[in-house]
Structures are given as C-alpha cells and as structure tokens.
Amino acid sequence: MTTVRARGKAQAKRPSAKHPHDDAPDTTAEFQVLADLPDGPEKEALRQQVVQAWIPMAERLARQFRNRGESLEDLEQVAALGLVKAVIRYDPARGTAFESFAVPTVVGEVKRHFRDHMWGLHVPRRVQELRNRVRTAHRELSHSLDGRGPDVQEIAEHTGLTEQEVRVGLEALDSYTPLSLDAELPGSEDGYALLDTLGDQDAGYDLVIDREALKPKLSKLPERERQILYMRFFCDMTQSCIAEQLGISQMHVSRLISRTCASLCDQVMADAN
Template sequence: MTAVRAQPRQTHTRQTPTRQVRCRKRRHAHDDAPDTAAQFRRISALPEGPSKEALRQEVVRAWMPMAERLAGQFRNRGESADDLRQVAMLGLVKAVKRYDPDHGTAFESYAVPTVVGEVKRHFRDHLWGLHVPRRVQELRNRVRTAVQELNRTPDSRTPGVADIAEHTGLSEEDVRAGMEALESYSTLSLDAELRGAEDGYALIDTLGSPEPSYDRVVQREALKPCLRALPERERRILYLRFFCDETQGRIADRLGISQMHVSRLISRTCERLGEEVNAEVNAEVNAEANAAA
C-alpha cells in the first residue's frame, strides 16, 4: 500500500500593486502669508516720507487676507464682522509700522500676536457694559471656560465654587470674583421685564424716586447756626413771617416800624443767610476734595 504524502497546502499570496505613498505637504497655519521680505528690507532702508509710507501700504494690502482670517476667529461673540475686520486691519497697520526685519523674526510671527492682541483689546475696552478691571476680566474668562468644560462631564450637576477652583487652580475668592463678572459683559435695560413679574413690571419700577424732604432737612440743619447768629430783631421777623405766616404789615405794626423797612430787612437777611450757607457748603466740598487728593 503506497503511502500518500500529504502535500503542503499552498497558500496564494494576493499580490497587490505597490502604491507609492505621496507625502502631502501639510497646510501651514499661515499659508496666506505672502513673501514681503524684500519690501520690509526696503522699508527699513528708506527715510520717513511718502515713498516709505506707500511701500508700507503695499505690504498692508498684501497681508490683509491673513488679518481677515484672524478676525474671523472672533465671530459670533457679540461684535459685527465689519467692526472686527476694521480692528484687525488696525493691528496689521501697527505691526507693519513697528516690524524690524533686522531682529531675524519672520513677519507673520510678529504680526499674528499683534493683530490678535488688538482684537482682544477691542473686546476688553469697548464691549463691556461695565468697567471691570482687566484681572477680573481674565478671571471671568477662566471661570466661564471651566464651567463649559465641567458641564461636558458625565456628572451633569452644576459645578460649584469648589469644583471650579479645583479645575482651574484658582482660589475660591478669585472664582467668586470671576463668577460675579459673568453678567457684567452686557447690561440689562431698565425697561426689561423681570422674570416671573406680571403686568409688565420692569426693573425701573423697583427703583426709588428722589425725596425732596431730604433736601429740606439738609437746608434746615445748615441754616440753624446761621439763624442763631442773627440779631434778635431779624430772628423775630423771620419767625413771624415764615413760621407764623404773618403779613409784612402786621409784623410792622408789632415792631413799630414801616412795612417797607420790614420788607428790606427780610430781603437783606435772607440774602445774607444764603451767602453764609453757600460759603459753608463750598468749604466742606473743598475740604473733601483736598482730603481725597
């Protein structure tokens, strides 16, 4: 009986054509950057004048696409695209004017932070409804970013002060300052209706109105020492006229003088009292101004 040798199983290798992998050139972050090295060398060699300014404008026009792209990164943040573009162009003009090619740094490395910084400065200085210190604005941005990142976690609960402080490395006091500034970016209209209010009850309805009685109290207190310094006859005339509502004729009969004399005494006394009170008020204002200085 002939032994049959088991033939090894032939495996068929699938031949695939060799593919050449082409290394695609990675798109540069600033691929809209033109080559203006020669123009910058000419600018640095020229004295100030029309020729140098015309060459600067030529370079600005060449770099405008990059400035527009950088401005587009800040869209949908409460500012119009045209205004952002104008601010970015202002930063570009500053960068072209200040750039020195002798430092050995490429212009785009200098221009990008200059343009971006100008746009951020515009947001900081012109779009806040209230004046907020720069440090508090930075805290506000860090707190806002932390809240957004923490809200993406599986734990859907609202992050507290301690959570934000742990996430950002800030102190809880700084976190509270940033949280208070979250609503300071834009102001609320006094005509805006309050949440849950009925019949159009607005914020302006919660504000008080000036109380004229307060002014009268201040005026009376300011007049007291001046009235005490008046002669007895002038004090009695003012008392009868303004507190007892006596007529000038009846006051004249009481004091045995003419009505014309009573009228002159009232006018002269009131005028002197006004001058004394105004002088005292001005002295207090000047004293407070000097203390503040």
C-alpha cells in the same frame, strides 16, 4: 545690493508655495526683500502687497470673535490693523515663521479692542483678565460636569486662581454690557422694569435740614412771635382764630407772621452762605 534686490523681486514674482492654511501664503521672499529695502515708496508698496496677501488670514481670525456685541466688519478692520503692525514689525532674521508672529499680534489687537472699547462700565484691566479666565473655565468645565455649572471652588482649581479672584471674575461677567433701566426684569409678566425699582428723591430730607437750621433761630424769637408761629403752622389755626385768642387784629397777626418768616429766612440763608 542691486543684485540682491533684483533676485528678491524675481523670487517675489514666482508662484507662492502651498501652505497648510489656504489663507496663509508663502511670502518668505517678499519679507527678505523688505528687510533689505530702505524706507521709501518701493518698500511701502511691497509692504502693502504683503498685507493684501495675508488679509484672508486676518479676516479668519476676526470671525472667531463674532457674536460678542461687535459687528464683523469692525472686527475685520481691527484685525487688519493688527496685521499691518505685524508686517511692519516682523524680522525674518529671527527665524520665526511670519504666521507664528502674526497670529498672536492680530488676536491681541482684537482683544485690546474689546478691552478698551466694548466695556459698558469702566473695569480695571486686572478684573477684565479675571473675567476672561473665569468665563473660559466656566465654559470648559460645563462640558465635563454633566451639564451643571461649576462652582467657585472648581473654577479656582481649574484656573489656579484663588476663590476670591474667581468671585471677582464672576461679578465682572455682568459688567461687560450694562443692563438698560428699561429692560424688563426676569420673571416679570407686566413689563416691570429695573427703573420701576428705583426710588425718587425724598423731599422729607430737605424738610429735616430746614427744621434743624430753624431750631436755634426760633428759640431766640420773642415769646409772642414764637407763639403765633406755633399756633399757625403746628396747630393749623387761622389768622382770625389767632387774633381772637391773643386779643389783637388779624392784620397785625398777618404782619407779624410775614415779618418773622422773612427774618428767619434771611438768617438761615446768611448762615448757609
């Protein structure tokens, strides 16, 4: 075992072979040593060395996702995390080149970051996948349709999706980043924003509820109390006019109105509770 480790370390010190990609070094020897080393500080140090060697590739992959609402620095950090996972999980005994294993791992980590952290609205994963497929198809077809955008049927034929799935994906295109309520609406010349199109709470609904709650209570009032309330609140008569018409004092009218309204309020609140 000591001989194998020593040979591996010696190989790791030799210059790396030139790879078609400048950011893809030859770390075959290092991975062979990692496969033989037990867990411990020596293995962790060599693993960090391999990660550092492949960091340029991870950064190159991260740059492919620029201009999508996330800073390049954050994308590079996510890609580096994916690279670390690839280095830990890679098994050279399977015969697959590390780059072939690492690229989908790093790209998948970046895509998961967008899926889990960058959506302004909660959208099911299936809808997110439809959105991505529809967006990609729309971009590809736009280059071959004389500049016009593809319709639903053309996108469905290109992707193999149903037309209903394409419509769901199209609707989700605008769900990635929600529109600010203060954003000026397209075509508006006077700063008219989405917030201006929203209605306020209508107090009339509360008035309807109050009236419906009072109806059965009013019907049980004595005739004189019902008449006084009708004259005061529906005919908008003053207490003096009511007193004169009924032949009683204004003070008596005032006491009757106050007592009746308080009683009705107590009854409605009791029913509500």
